[in-house]
Amino acid sequence: MSLPFDLRALRVFLSVADRGGFSAAARELHVAQSAVSQTIANLEKRLELTLFQRHERRIGLTPEGEHLRLHARQLLERAEATHLAMRELHGLVKGELRIGIPSMLGSYYFPPLLMGFKARHPGIRLTVVEAGARRLQRMIADGELDLGVVIDDAASHHLERRRLVREEMVVCVPREHPFTGRAGVTAEAFFREPLVLFQDGYFHREFVDALSRQTGLTADVAFQSNLIPLTKAIVRQGFGITTFLRRVVDEPELAAVSFDPPAWLDLSLAWARGAYLSRAEQAFVDFVLGHRDAL
Known part of the structure; x- marks a missing residue:
């Protein structure tokens, strides 16, 4: 039995839901607004559900649309992880690591580790984001960061963690x-x-x-x-x-x-629980944990 949607339709649906309109989604996806509208109309027809409440100047998700948004996001994340895993079978690695570090750690603890990892893996681009500990935890959980340093306490137990220092x-x-x-x-x-x-x-x-x-x-x-x-x-x-x-x-x-x-504070390297670690991400985890005695 064929599915009533494909990944492209789900991406269009999420863009409309997140941007709050067909025009904004069309700009984000670089397609015509009519194409976005048609994709959503076809999706609703195949699902036999109304996903958006259409008002005169704005749209909003119906309860059914809210339910689909949750599952669509999870499905697309899994599809991206699967695609990355298949690419790595051919020896490819993720070209960028997005790492979140609180300011005190970024300034005083991590520069030698970051420079050491870059020297060992010059082809991998490192993007370091400085923010508060709680914001970093949310960004990791939401997939905005691949890895981050967090305080190892009850608020971080929803993440996968490895003790650093x-x-x-x-x-x-x-x-x-x-x-x-x-x-x-x-x-x-x-x-x-x-x-x-x-x-x-x-x-x-x-x-x-x-x-x-x-x-x-x-x-x-x-x-x-x-x-x-x-x-x-x-x-x-x-x-x-x-x-x-x-x-x-x-x-x-x-x-x-x-x-x-x-x-005393316990600091840990963390990533989203259940997330697939690319070779680059796993290499960074192994490098940091292997050099944590130098922290």
């Missing part, structure tokens, strides 16, 4: 600050200080917010910035303190002091 979160203060030289800084002492924090969505901010919830103490946020150099400059000038991974506190004017008790 455990790193300490420390209090970062000016060298002349009273905290310098202490064995540890309690949460109570930390929250009495004006703080320089990343914005929501970054693990740096989530760490502080979680500490606030655990202790019932409120953060005095003096500055918000996702720029590490700017955050360091603010701390150096004495306008606030912050928290970083220990390795990030690498300037003589700044001091790193442990929390009391010490705070």
